[in-house]
Amino acid sequence: MDLYRNDYVALELEEARGLVRFTRLEKKLKGTEELDPAFAPLEKVIQSVDRSRYVLLVDLRRGPLRNDPEFEQAMERYRVGLSTGFRRVAVLVRSAVGELQVQRQARQNGGSAKIFHDEAEALTFLGAAQVARAG
Numbered sequence: 001m002d003l004y005r006n007d008y009v010a011l012e013l014e015e016a017r018g019l020v021r022f023t024r025l026e027k028k029l030k031g032t033e034e035l036d037p038a039f040a041p042l043e044k045v046i047q048s049v050d051r052s053r054y055v056l057l058v059d060l061r062r063g064p065l066r067n068d069p070e071f072e073q074a075m076e077r078y079r080v081g082l083s084t085g086f087r088r089v090a091v092l093v094r095s096a097v098g099e100l101q102v103q104r105q106a107r108q109n110g111g112s113a114k115i116f117h118d119e120a121e122a123l124t125f126l127g128a129a130q131v132a133r134a135g
Contacts, residue, residue: 003045003049004045007027007038008027009025010025011045011046017123018055019054020051020086021057021059022082024062026063032070039078042078043078046081051087053087054086055128056090056126057090057092057128058113059091060094061098065098072105083113089113090125093116102115103115
């Protein structure tokens with residue numbers, strides 16, 4: 001079930017898996033002035049989720065890589081606010097550079113997310129790999 005979607009991000013709730021899925025979409029943010037319009041509504045929606053009941057899969061594979069200091073500093077509030085309170089957090093990246101960036105960000109703000117390149121491995125780590133499907 002879609003909880004929130006705009007040109008930059010999608011947030012879905014998969015109740016059967018106990019999973020919240022955050023996906024960074026392809027559209028590039030042109031500057032930090034676009035962060036609040038893109039992420040503030042998402043922040044409000046995620047606050048309504050009882051995070052203690054769910055695991056979080058953060059899928060960054062489709063998003064453009066951005067690591068300039070001004071952007072990273074402005075984005076930190078949203079990164080921390082998104083991932084806090086979930087039972088477990090896994091982050092999917094597409095490259096070694098993305099993995100290094102997420103590791104550095106986690107060290108800087110005390111995050112405990114585990115990083116993966118393979119979605120099946122991430123879902124297994126989260127305990128969300130198996131889903132009972134209605135026939």
